[in-house]
Amino acid sequence: MSGAFPLLETRNLTIGYSTKKSTRVIAEKLNLKLWPGQLVCLLGSNGAGKSTLMRTLAGLQHVLVGEVIINQHLLSALKAGELAKKLSLVLTERIEAGNLTAKEVIELGRTPYTGWLGKLTELDQQKIQQAIVSADVIPLLNQRMHQLSDGERQKIMLARALAQDTGLILLDEPTAHLDLPNRVEMMRLLHTLARQTNKAILLSTHELDLALQAADNLWLMQPDGKLVTGVPEDLVLSGAFESAFAKTGFFFDNATGTFTIHHDPGSLNIALSGDPKMVFWTRRALQREGFRSNQHEDFQFQIVANPDNGTAVWEFSNGEFASKFTTIETLIDSVKSAINKYSTT
Numbered sequence: 001m002s003g004a005f006p007l008l009e010t011r012n013l014t015i016g017y018s019t020k021k022s023t024r025v026i027a028e029k030l031n032l033k034l035w036p037g038q039l040v041c042l043l044g045s046n047g048a049g050k051s052t053l054m055r056t057l058a059g060l061q062h063v064l065v066g067e068v069i070i071n072q073h074l075l076s077a078l079k080a081g082e083l084a085k086k087l088s089l090v091l092t093e094r095i096e097a098g099n100l101t102a103k104e105v106i107e108l109g110r111t112p113y114t115g116w117l118g119k120l121t122e123l124d125q126q127k128i129q130q131a132i133v134s135a136d137v138i139p140l141l142n143q144r145m146h147q148l149s150d151g152e153r154q155k156i157m158l159a160r161a162l163a164q165d166t167g168l169i170l171l172d173e174p175t176a177h178l179d180l181p182n183r184v185e186m187m188r189l190l191h192t193l194a195r196q197t198n199k200a201i202l203l204s205t206h207e208l209d210l211a212l213q214a215a216d217n218l219w220l221m222q223p224d225g226k227l228v229t230g231v232p233e234d235l236v237l238s239g240a241f242e243s244a245f246a247k248t249g250f251f252f253d254n255a256t257g258t259f260t261i262h263h264d265p266g267s268l269n270i271a272l273s274g275d276p277k278m279v280f281w282t283r284r285a286l287q288r289e290g291f292r293s294n295q296h297e298d299f300q301f302q303i304v305a306n307p308d309n310g311t312a313v314w315e316f317s318n319g320e321f322a323s324k325f326t327t328i329e330t331l332i333d334s335v336k337s338a339i340n341k342y343s344t345t
């Protein structure tokens with residue numbers, strides 16, 4: 001990163017809430033840097049402090065201790081109009097947009113450049129058009145904001161932030177109201193945007209698997225108020241990712257990068273082998289039923305999963321019988337009854 005400077009930096013930052021009577025610290029000694037071209041996902045369990053940090057970075061909430069530096073300027077010294085040219089913020093909360101159309105809301109993104117009554121110049125129109133295309137909202141433009149679904153409104157708010165054309169974009173749970181294809185699309189879009197435009201994008205999210213795939217860096221808020229940063233893969237391998245979301249009943253499988261409901265593994269082992277994809281999904285179904293499976297061949301029960309002429313086939317055997325199945329559902333039914341009948345454990 002030599003030659004460049006971070007678009008966002010915190011120095012010894014403490015965030016939290018302060019009243020006349022008491023102060024509640026949510027996290028302290030935060031020294032964070034967000035660089036041009038980076039997509040960073042801010043993760044943490046409910047109540048860890050993601051929104052508090054986002055609001056503090058955007059200047060909506062007072063810093064308790066330390067400094068926030070935006071584009072080499074102290075946040076506390078920036079006037080609202082100057083800040084709006086450097087930082088755009090997309091919140092999850094429903095915004096009161098009155099009777100405005102989606103297009104009019106996107107156009108408001110240009111306010112820092114035009115003033116409230118100012119006319120849109122050709123450059124403004126260009127930026128608006130680019131934002132509309134990037135956020136893929138052309139079909140929504142003439143609709144009133146109150147007629148849009150939560151997910152559609154979210155995309156309009158992203159388009160407005162893009163029209164604002166700031167180097168730094170902060171988004172608080174931008175995928176919250178989106179369905180799976182749109183969540184994936186939103187992450188892909190933000191990732192591409194950061195890369196292509198050299199913007200720095202920070203988003204808070206509960207989409208752990210998408211964040212693992214799309215983020216250049218993770219900021220992980222731990223339950224004890226510490227914030228661990230790093231490349232997703234390093235945080236998985238170091239165990240930091242798992243400990244940020246440690247909960248009884250779940251475990252993070254760092255071999256597959258997924259959270260799994262912790263089932264009582266039971267005492268019965270089943271040898272499972274064959275096509276890797278079929279083995280993966282068969283293992284999941286067996287786990288749910290409380291059966292352990294692995295590749296050893298000397299167990300009493302065996303399942304071999306392989307495609308046969310384009311059809312998925314599972315062969316289940318134990319030396320005394322062998323049956324074939326073409327769905328996991330029928331396989332599992334058979335495993336359950338065979339185990340009751342033949343199990344020697």
Ligand SMILES: Nc1ncnc2c1ncn2[C@@H]1O[C@H](COP(=O)(O)OP(=O)(O)OP(=O)(O)O)[C@@H](O)[C@H]1O
Binds near residue numbers: 052
């Ligand atoms: N106005 C407030 N005054 C005092 N404490 C607050 C206030 N708002 C939030 N908190 C507390 O600060 C902590 C962090 O809250 P925050 O909303 O930042 O968490 P979060 O990580 O965004 O949670 P979630 O994932 O549930 O949205 C919580 O314990 C919350 O109760």
